[in-house]
Amino acid sequence: xxxxxxxxxxxxxxxxxxxLQHLQELVTQFQQATDEESKEKxxxxxxxxxxxxxxxxxxxxxxxxxxxxxxxxxxxxxxxxFGAGGICNAxxxxxxxxxxxxxxxxxxxxQCLSSPVRNTVNSALGALYxxxxxxxxxxxxxxxxxxxxxxxxxxxxxxxNFSNLAKAFLDKHVSL
Numbered sequence: 001x002x003x004x005x006x007x008x009x010x011x012x013x014x015x016x017x018x019x020l021q022h023l024q025e026l027v028t029q030f031q032q033a034t035d036e037e038s039k040e041k042x043x044x045x046x047x048x049x050x051x052x053x054x055x056x057x058x059x060x061x062x063x064x065x066x067x068x069x070x071x072x073x074x075x076x077x078x079x080x081x082f083g084a085g086g087i088c089n090a091x092x093x094x095x096x097x098x099x100x101x102x103x104x105x106x107x108x109x110x111q112c113l114s115s116p117v118r119n120t121v122n123s124a125l126g127a128l129y130x131x132x133x134x135x136x137x138x139x140x141x142x143x144x145x146x147x148x149x150x151x152x153x154x155x156x157x158x159x160x161n162f163s164n165l166a167k168a169f170l171d172k173h174v175s176l
Contacts, residue, residue: 020058023049027062040078043071047086056093065090065099072108077117084112084123091130106131106139113148118159125152125165132173146174 023046030042046064049055059065064086071083087109090096100106109131112124128149132140152159152166 019055020061023055023058023062023064027064027067030067036076036079040076040082043068043079043082043086047082047089050086050089053093056090056096059090060095060099065096065105066103069100069103069105069108072105072112077115077120080112080115081117081120081123084109084115084120084127088123088127088130091127097131097133100127101131101136106136110140110145113145113152118161121152122161122165125149125162125169129165129169129172132169137173141173146170149174 026042026046030039030046033039033042046059046067050059050064050068068083068086068090071079072087074080074083087100087105091100100109106128109124109127112120113128115121115124128140128145149166149169152162153170154163155166156163
């Protein structure tokens with residue numbers, strides 16, 4: 001369920017931590033974490049906050065979108081998976097999409113299409129669906145990217161999620 005100011009005040013209570021402060025604490029924990037497992041858990045937690053429009057301003061203010069993009073460049077597949085999930089969750093918002101595209105996120109998301117992790121590929125397909133606009137079409141609709149998405153669309157017997165997301169992408173963004 002999406003949050004609003006009233007609901008957030010009810011959930012936080014008199015002595016709770018305000019959302020911005022909580023997110024800031026997570027970002028600080030991530031920056032100070034030395035082990036991969038802690039980083040993975042924190043990024044997964046941040047990605048869960050990225051689905052709710054109530055948090056979008058906070059995520060931009062704290063550079064969490066950039067943190068997600070940085071995760072896509074890591075060798076750790078879990079960080080990539082959760083970073084891609086956070087991007088997918090947040091990119092439906094035009095202001096978030098602008099941050100992602102301005103930080104050269106599209107090329108990083110396209111690389112995720114070749115991930116061995118199914119959730120990463122699903123998140124990449126979903127993110128590209130929302131990020132593909134008249135401004136970004138040239139970068140996203142490169143022949144090799146469209147061909148890969150067509151292969152996912154045709155792979156219905158292998159993975160229905162990939163196929164459905166890929167078909168939706170092609171229906172919306174590629175003339176047949």
